[in-house]
């Protein structure tokens with residue numbers, strides 16, 4: 001049991017973590033003994049090298065110092081998210097979490113001495129409040145000296161995006177105990193190569209809003225008809241066409257009235273220059289939430305993060321989908337759209353520092369500084385796990401744990417390629433074929449959402465991303481659920497996936513034919529990108545209820561999902577997620593790596609959280 005409050009480690013920790021340089025050893029020798037931190041065997045697929053990087057080009061480098069109390073932060077997180085623990089939902093304050101995140105003073109000191117040795121002006125370094133990230137702007141040549149590497153200019157083949165990265169980097173041996181990750185280095189998953197997990201449905205043309213309403217009315221399937229007459233009825237049209245009325249009836253949120261809209265909030269995180277359009281949003285409410293008086297449909301707020309933009313002449317499909325469905329389900333809960341990063345990373349003729357396009361780090365740094373974070377966050381992006389350097393993925397995952405410890409429920413989509421798209425070969429030099437888990441879906445401190453289709457019964461959709469991490473071990477909270485599944489799965493696809501890894505998705509929701517307004521047209525969109533905002537909204541409503549009873553928000557929900565709440569989901573038992581030339585996994589009774597625990601039943605969930 002862990003009752004200790006976070007402490008400032010620097011005050012009492014032993015003086016040395018690792019041997020300091022022996023006295024009298026020349027400084028240059030202290031820093032010359034280097035060892036590799038991370039390297040790739042090949043240029044990441046989808047990229048080509050263009051040239052050496054210009055030596056004077058300014059790089060905004062981030063150094064992630066080891067967070068000395070992180071293990072203890074995670075122990076705290078697991079206690080406060082365990083419904084049987086006396087500390088359940090006693091979330092950490094920003095100051096408490098910051099104290100856990102702080103590096104050991106030896107780490108800060110060693111890194112400062114190393115930077116000073118390389119003539120880096122320490123007073124120009126930007127540090128997070130806990131000192132766990134140091135940010136410096138230095139020319140490429142200096143970064144090369146620091147990291148014993150060479151930077152090159154790379155181009156992304158399909159998008160033409162150019163970035164400065166390296167295939168390997170090293171640090172002085174002494175610093176390996178003190179530093180988790182340095183960026184930008186070997187993570188190529190920059191904005192355009194991250195996948196938005198939505199897609200337009202082929203062979204279905206968008207229709208004008210007016211035509212859509214007329215057509216829906218004539219079929220008596222319109223959202224208005226549903227909500228006026230019998231909002232609880234799941235209309236037959238929901239089998240092939242998803243609207244907020246379908247989701248509110250199917251997942252049973254239709255008669256819940258949010259009561260904590262002054263305190264509770266929901267955030268959608270967007271990347272890739274995806275802009276959430278206000279006019280489309282208004283039209284969406286007029287069409288699909290006709291029950292909300294126009295004057296009340298206040299919409300949402302857009303917050304720009306680290307160079308993110310908001311071009312209202314360029315509505316994004318992903319952005320519109322996400323925000324229309326979070327507001328469509330959680331209204332009148334305040335919703336915020338975070339537009340992260342977005343300016344081109346490399347401009348050879350401009351020597352002003354650009355944002356580094358390290359999208360997760362940009363967002364994490366921003367959100368962590370906020371005194372108030374929306375209690376629910378929804379993100380519909382990801383990468384193949386193997387394309388994210390392990391050190392980088394591990395650090396980002398810990399940052400999500402830290403955000404969760406402050407009482408935030410974090411949702412990510414599970415990906416749109418089943419167990420893996422394409423050739424599914426490993427990038428470790430061996431070209432073995434294996435399933436391709438995705439990240440951040442594979443991080444055990446986020447809640448990962450897969451996709452279903454149809455009603456009566458709802459079944460798994462083949463693209464629903466699911467599987468087992470190669471980076472993160474299976475967390476205790478899902479141990480039984482996963483081992484039950486694997487027992488029945490037997491030796492199918494043996495060697496194609498890591499049976500001891502964190503398994504996902506955790507839950508699922510409808511993911512096909514969402515009616516989204518884009519540029520004034522009703523456009524059908526699918527993907528786990530659609531499922532994720534739906535589940536996030538339902539948990540935002542559960543948080544609303546908790547808060548209305550003066551209780552803390554649910555925070556990190558996974559341990560709760562696999563225990564108290566497991567009976568609050570409709571189990572999905574049909575369908576599978578093939579890929580990599582295999583039949584993938586099958587949906588089954590109980591948890592499965594296609595649809596997780598199933599799709600939410602808000603009324604059951606509401607009853608179950610009543611007892612907490």
Ligand SMILES: *[C@@H]1O[C@H](CO)[C@@H](O)[C@H](O)[C@H]1NC(C)=O
Nearest residue numbers: 119120121122123124125126
């Ligand atoms: C170091 O950086 C600080 C803050 O940016 C600046 O005021 C100072 O002039 C710099 N010193 C040198 C020697 O460049």
Ligand SMILES: *[C@@H]1O[C@H](CO)[C@@H](O)[C@H](O)[C@H]1NC(C)=O
Nearest residue numbers: 236238239240454455456457
């Ligand atoms: C839903 O649609 C699918 C595919 O078109 C069809 O097989 C199924 O019978 C439909 N279910 C209902 C309840 O209409």
Ligand SMILES: *[C@@H]1O[C@H](CO)[C@@H](O)[C@H](O)[C@H]1NC(C)=O
Nearest residue numbers: 042045425426429430431432
């Ligand atoms: C692995 O595949 C890559 C990309 O298809 C290819 O360039 C490389 O030569 C292959 N390596 C081996 C060892 O087969």
Ligand SMILES: *[C@@H]1O[C@H](CO)[C@@H](O)[C@H](O)[C@H]1NC(C)=O
Nearest residue numbers: 469470471472473498500501
């Ligand atoms: C399988 O997962 C475990 C636990 O995360 C990990 O330590 C191991 O390296 C993984 N194996 C492979 C082959 O990736």
